[in-house]
Amino acid sequence: MIALSRLSLCAALLFSLVTAAAAQSAPNLPSATIPADRLAKYSDDAVQWMRDYLRIDTSNPPGHELAAAQFFKKVLDSENIENQVFEFTPGRANIWARIKGGGTKRPLILLSHMDVVTSDPAKWKANPFSADVIDGAMYGRGAQDMKQEGLAQLVVMVMLKREQVRLDRDVILLATSDEEVDGIGTDWMIANKRDLLENAEFLITEGGDNLEQKGHVESVGVDVAEKSPFWLKLTAHGTPGHASVPLADSAPNRLVRALYRVINYQTELKVLPVVEEHFKALAATQTSDLAAKFADIRTALEDKAFYARMSADPQYAYLLRDTISLTRMQGSQQTNVIPSEAVANLDIRLLPGEDAHAFLVLMKNVVDDANVTIEPESKDFRKANASDVNTTLFQIFREVSAAYWPGTPVVPTITSGYTENQRYREIGINCYGFTPYAATKEEGATEHGNNERVRLEELRSAPRILFDVVATLGQR
Numbered sequence: 001m002i003a004l005s006r007l008s009l010c011a012a013l014l015f016s017l018v019t020a021a022a023a024q025s026a027p028n029l030p031s032a033t034i035p036a037d038r039l040a041k042y043s044d045d046a047v048q049w050m051r052d053y054l055r056i057d058t059s060n061p062p063g064h065e066l067a068a069a070q071f072f073k074k075v076l077d078s079e080n081i082e083n084q085v086f087e088f089t090p091g092r093a094n095i096w097a098r099i100k101g102g103g104t105k106r107p108l109i110l111l112s113h114m115d116v117v118t119s120d121p122a123k124w125k126a127n128p129f130s131a132d133v134i135d136g137a138m139y140g141r142g143a144q145d146m147k148q149e150g151l152a153q154l155v156v157m158v159m160l161k162r163e164q165v166r167l168d169r170d171v172i173l174l175a176t177s178d179e180e181v182d183g184i185g186t187d188w189m190i191a192n193k194r195d196l197l198e199n200a201e202f203l204i205t206e207g208g209d210n211l212e213q214k215g216h217v218e219s220v221g222v223d224v225a226e227k228s229p230f231w232l233k234l235t236a237h238g239t240p241g242h243a244s245v246p247l248a249d250s251a252p253n254r255l256v257r258a259l260y261r262v263i264n265y266q267t268e269l270k271v272l273p274v275v276e277e278h279f280k281a282l283a284a285t286q287t288s289d290l291a292a293k294f295a296d297i298r299t300a301l302e303d304k305a306f307y308a309r310m311s312a313d314p315q316y317a318y319l320l321r322d323t324i325s326l327t328r329m330q331g332s333q334q335t336n337v338i339p340s341e342a343v344a345n346l347d348i349r350l351l352p353g354e355d356a357h358a359f360l361v362l363m364k365n366v367v368d369d370a371n372v373t374i375e376p377e378s379k380d381f382r383k384a385n386a387s388d389v390n391t392t393l394f395q396i397f398r399e400v401s402a403a404y405w406p407g408t409p410v411v412p413t414i415t416s417g418y419t420e421n422q423r424y425r426e427i428g429i430n431c432y433g434f435t436p437y438a439a440t441k442e443e444g445a446t447e448h449g450n451n452e453r454v455r456l457e458e459l460r461s462a463p464r465i466l467f468d469v470v471a472t473l474g475q476r
């Protein structure tokens with residue numbers, strides 16, 4: 001306790017220096033009109049509430065997010081902010097809250113998930129639910145994914161209310177259960193309480209990534225699209241027998257030949273509009289010959305050598321193509337038995353807009369063997385989607401970023417993974433992964449790993465950045 005309050009004091013001093021600089025460079029942002037003592041109080045609240053939030057164990061499975069929803073509710077009730085808790089199954093709940101605006105614009109939703117992945121305390125410096133502070137950072141499962149973002153969203157709701165910010169649109173806070181496993185919290189909300197999401201125009205959630213190196217934020221990554229998993233199972237069929245008498249067209253042999261064709265098959269590189277914007281923004285960070293090429297990736301890829309270079313670079317290639325990863329193979333249970341079946345699994349990720357059925361037909365053509373059947377592992381395929389970068393909110397991300405991190409490019413990104421944005425985009429909302437927190441590579445890597453933590457300095461400053469985004473959007 002004592003150690004924390006001392007640290008808080010240091011952080012408060014540091015924060016006032018940081019925010020003074022930010023306010024100077026950004027006199028037009030809404031937070032610049034809030035007196036310093038009130039800003040410091042919001043920062044204190046952020047640290048205090050984050051400690052309370054991290055101490056609630058919402059490891060999923062089993063989740064038990066109701067306790068976290070009650071934590072949100074307590075703060076919201078004490079600020080007289082309209083809210084409702086939905087315990088859709090015992091112990092598991094979503095919380096929804098709203099600050100009403102003038103209604104001339106469609107709402108903004110601030111979305112977070114309250115569940116966290118499991119952890120192995122033996123591998124941590126501090127207990128994952130202690131919220132202990134070590135060397136200026138608060139430790140806890142969820143400190144990067146994504147209790148820190150949910151907390152900043154909660155503080156922003158409180159700021160909007162206490163500061164009586166004029167809003168032309170409603171601001172809705174939604175904290176859900178089960179994102180880390182099946183996403184039943186979001187599914188339940190969309191199926192049963194769609195009216196409470198109103199006809200929202202924008203949604204902000206996790207997925208953004210502001211990389212800090214040597215105290216400088218190098219890039220502000222905003223998630224605007226994702227790829228969609230389309231996993232396939234290949235089963236080769238053949239005559240079984242004793243392995244002492246080899247059979248040329250046995251199931252394992254057929255499978256290996258089919259997989260050889262698959263792994264040598266190159267899907268075509270395609271430039272989606274969001275990916276074009278991604279490379280354009282990234283061009284500013286390149287010092288090599290890549291800068292000019294990234295500035296116009298579409299033209300650059302017409303050059304065969306450059307196409308081959310991009311195709312061979314896993315960091316860039318996944319943005320430009322549907323990907324295929326061979327991950328599992330299974331044949332006989334015994335070395336001396338030729339099995340009648342051999343199986344392999346492919347983890348395929350499709351770009352936004354791609355048709356799963358067409359890709360299945362393509363794979364059948366590549367495999368080109370009637371004795372190798374190919375079927376999707378799951379029946380429900382969710383088409384990947386993307387949100388436009390030419391929107392008011394994306395423009396505001398650029399303006400606010402320019403104020404806090406001058407000269408740092410705002411880079412729209414397409415995540416290799418899958419987020420809940422996919423489901424909210426389907427109902428007509430422009431969804432972005434944006435975070436007001438900066439993290440070093442090392443800190444970011446603690447997400448789903450050991451020693452997950454967030455710096456107190458970030459906890460104190462992030463809510464204000466998000467407030468500036470939300471309050472600006474509220475009046476535009």
Ligand SMILES: [Zn+2]
Pocket residue numbers: 113145146179206
């Ligand atoms: Zn997450």
